[in-house]
Amino acid sequence: MDLNREALREIIKEDSRIVFETIEPRFLSDNLGRLKGRADVLVFPVSQIEVSGILKYAHENRIPVTPRGAGTNLVGSTVPEEGGIILDLSRMNRxxxxxxxxxxxxxxxxxxxxxxxxxxxxxxxxxxxxxxxxxxxxxxxxxxxxxxxxxxxxxxxxxxxxxxxxxxxxxxxxxxxxxxxxxxxxxxxxxxxxxxxxxxxxxxxxxxxxxxKPEVSFSVLVPFKSLNVGIRNVLTILQANVNPTAVEFVERKVVSLGEEFMGIKYPRPDAGSYILLTFDGRKEEVEASAAQARKLVMEHGAMDFLLLEDKNLSDGIWKVRGALVRAVEAVSEQEPVDIVVPINQSDSFIDYINQLEQDSNMQMVSFGHAGDGNVHLCVVRGDRDEETWHRELKENMKKIYAKAYALGGLTSGEHGIGISKRPYFLHETPKENIMVMNQIKKALDPQGILNNGKSYITANHT
Amino acid sequence: MDLNREALREIIKEDSRIVFETIEPRFLSDNLGRLKGRADVLVFPVSQIEVSGILKYAHENRIPVTPRGAGTNLVGSTVPEEGGIILDLSRMNRxxxxxxxxxxxxxxxxxxxxxxxxxxxxxxxxxxxxxxxxxxxxxxxxxxxxxxxxxxxxxxxxxxxxxxxxxxxxxxxxxxxxxxxxxxxxxxxxxxxxxxxxxxxxxxxxxxxxxxKPEVSFSVLVPFKSLNVGIRNVLTILQANVNPTAVEFVERKVVSLGEEFMGIKYPRPDAGSYILLTFDGRKEEVEASAAQARKLVMEHGAMDFLLLEDKNLSDGIWKVRGALVRAVEAVSEQEPVDIVVPINQSDSFIDYINQLEQDSNMQMVSFGHAGDGNVHLCVVRGDRDEETWHRELKENMKKIYAKAYALGGLTSGEHGIGISKRPYFLHETPKENIMVMNQIKKALDPQGILNNGKSYITANHT
Missing domain, CATH: 3.30.465.10 (Uridine Diphospho-n-acetylenolpyruvylglucosamine Reductase; domain 3)
Structure with missing residues (x-):
């Protein structure tokens, strides 16, 4: 690869938006910062013309390009593995x-x-x-x-x-x-x-x-005695005609981690699990929906149906929910997983994870978007040394993805595949599907310069 | 092309599902029946295995394949222009x-x-x-x-x-x-x-x-004095937070055609145009929405707000709406158009059509899914001879599509492109977009056997 600095300077008009030396490490990684790539240049285009110019140059010279936004991804999507150009779009922010x-x-x-x-x-x-x-x-x-x-x-x-x-x-x-x-x-x-x-x-x-903008929006916390009663109620709620905005499920033991981290307490600490619901829309509509949901879950073993009318309490409860990954990370390195399974398989999947946690002696903290079968999972390193951690993580990840696919699930519901989930995705996806994706890649990017080595890409077209 | 009857008989196991001679004309056309293709064989597969077998054979022998369902399309999508195999999926209906x-x-x-x-x-x-x-x-x-x-x-x-x-x-x-x-x-x-x-x-x-299934569903007919007041109210309704299921707009003169055809009368024949609304969902919600919509349109020039509680009346009104194309066709041949424009451009587009109708002296009956900018238009032949009809239709169609694109619209909202709309679609779409579509076609169907000559396809890959 022959990167011509002058050519790039002619495309990106300001020197302050082109970095050849000492690229800050955060531009070479994702949000987790564990994977590190390398790059020859970092550019901050501010227009479609500049982006087009950079790509035309890269295409003609077969130079790898790694596009990035804020770099908050968790799967290595923004790690420039092959050197070349980092195309940072963060200044195109109007x-x-x-x-x-x-x-x-x-x-x-x-x-x-x-x-x-x-x-x-x-x-x-x-x-x-x-x-x-x-x-x-x-x-x-x-x-x-x-x-x-x-x-x-x-x-x-x-x-x-x-x-x-x-x-x-x-x-x-x-x-x-x-x-x-x-x-x-x-x-x-x-x-x-x-x-x-x-x-x-x-x-x-x-x-x-x-x-x-919806007229009103409010949340409800529903505590259950046990994990299983709670997760089975997710399906009960989804099957009723109550149109919730959010349906989150979280075990009590996971909430405790978040409570400690945030210094905020959930009501009903005697629960084994919680469903956190949001309703939004017209006032008449959501009140009727919430009343119907209340009746349903109370008939199906809920301990309570706590309307979170107090804004501080409601915000606090969502803050704890939002901080779960950080709460885990504060204690130990972890591998985030965002498997998705059909909504009626969430309970089987979480049962499996809890069993695997015991069998493998590796902590697995699961929670997530129960309403759409998108289970977030933190697989926790604990005090394992580097080599043991990587070996055992890989073993368990293989099992976790195999189980998800056996249940009709997929590698990722929303995080994407990137580098970190690529081996599992390629292993579980029929090779015919991967082949078609690569054919499309080749048709649109014949030189193979755009974010190579990520997601479905198996052929190196350069 | 060298079509081997024995090879096909080995794939499609029953003789009754494979037709070599005297293919009925309806299999060579679409719902309008004007375009006529030709084919060497018509097959009715009943399994994925048979479909796969036919395609593998066609791919290896570069034989064109035209897939079809019920053939109800209006744009020639199912017309086999290049001969070969008609693949009729209608018996895979479980x-x-x-x-x-x-x-x-x-x-x-x-x-x-x-x-x-x-x-x-x-x-x-x-x-x-x-x-x-x-x-x-x-x-x-x-x-x-x-x-x-x-x-x-x-x-x-x-x-x-x-x-x-x-x-x-x-x-x-x-x-x-x-x-x-x-x-x-x-x-x-x-x-x-x-x-x-x-x-x-x-x-x-x-x-x-x-x-x-929504708890309740009902329709409302809103008459307006004029065309313009009516169509401007569409946007008023869409901008309010009343979440209608359907928002149809139709001019009085068009309704009259449908009334005559169906023998059913709309209320308020003194109106210049109507909006036909449906609401569905929870009872509390839709009643509140309808009340709000009523208030809004009455403030904005509606003549009335007729809740269609009588099922016969409601069904009749929708039947007339559903029969508009047939009502036009009963009188004269017509060319159906389903242009889509951004929802705030419907009125400009309909104004243009009405003006063009006068200027060109060719009848144009417009109505349609106003709520999503999808204007259905019948361009009517009247008593023109064949040559004049085709020439004048083509001239007017060019103008209509040019106007639609100038307003930010597209060739088709829901009918597709097929053969009939292809020249206009190719003319109005940037060549770069067409090129990428063709590259994808080539990647997935390198022999170019599947429904060639339709929609975006410009290259003949065979």
């Missing part, structure tokens, strides 16, 4: 338009989720996708088809992307999708790009769908 | 599973929409996609990403496809998607296939998402 008539906002990919949510809510609108990591970029959310808490009612990021401006590996700029609600006009390139983890194109503009 | 716990049904592609809707509603579930043509197959609905009346609230077919079994052009069988709610595991091949009009693969199984 909200370009709020179109009240079509219920859309047009933004650059580097806008942070938290900034966007605050902006649209301030204008009376609502952007439903709500991944736990609010410091992530919208471009990153789209690239992993991020999910989050509110997916039970509202769906995932894919459902809120109306259109994208993308730059292909050779620098070609495309508009895919549009402000139109319906589309039966040719192949849906937009949907191919969503969730492709930066392997097919670089996103430079996003048209996002908004909805009117 | 409902295989209703999974109450995951809210999914698994079906073969030939199941008719009306049969499926009746089945799931009988079981307390609801399949929201509701295209006007209920005799269409579910496989066909998926292949065109069909929309319909209820898309305003519930979205389109794409939003209800959890997984597919597909057979690629070379006979390879893939499972894409699954019963899982979330998926961030590799490229979304499922979403690439949805809406691809049979150009990339043949669907042999569908896992569809269901929702609980």
């Amino acid at each position: 909200i370009l338009e709020l179109d009240r008539e079509t219920f859309t906002a047009t933004v650059e990919p580097g806008v942070l989720l938290k900034d966007f949510q605050a902006f649209v809510e301030g204008e009376g609108f609502f952007y439903p996708p709500d991944p736990g990591e609010k410091e992530s970029t919208l471009g990153g959310n789209i690239s992993t088809n991020a999910g989050g808490m509110r997916a039970v009612k509202y769906g995932v990021t894919r459902d809120y992307v109306r259109g994208l401006e993308i730059v292909l590996a050779d620098g070609t700029v495309l508009q895919v999708g549009s402000k139109n609600v319906k589309d039966a006009s040719g192949l849906s390139l937009k949907n191919l790009i969503i969730g492709s983890e930066g392997t097919l194109a670089v996103i430079t503009k996003c048209i996002l769908k908004l909805i009117p | 409902i295989l599973e209703l999974d109450r716990e995951t809210f999914t049904a698994t079906v073969e592609p030939g199941v008719l929409l009306k049969d499926f809707q009746a089945f799931v509603e009988g079981e307390g579930f609801f399949y929201p996609p509701d295209p006007g043509e209920k005799e269409s197959t579910l496989g066909g609905n998926i292949s065109t990403n069909a929309g319909g009346m209820r898309a305003v609230k519930y979205g389109v077919t794409r939003d209800y496809v959890r997984g597919l079994e597909i057979v690629l052009a070379d006979g390879t069988v893939l499972q894409v998607g699954s019963k899982n709610v979330k998926d961030a595991s590799g490229l979304s091949l499922k979403n690439l296939i949805i809406g691809s009009e049979g150009t990339l693969a043949v669907i042999t199984k569908c896992i569809l998402k269901l929702i609980p």
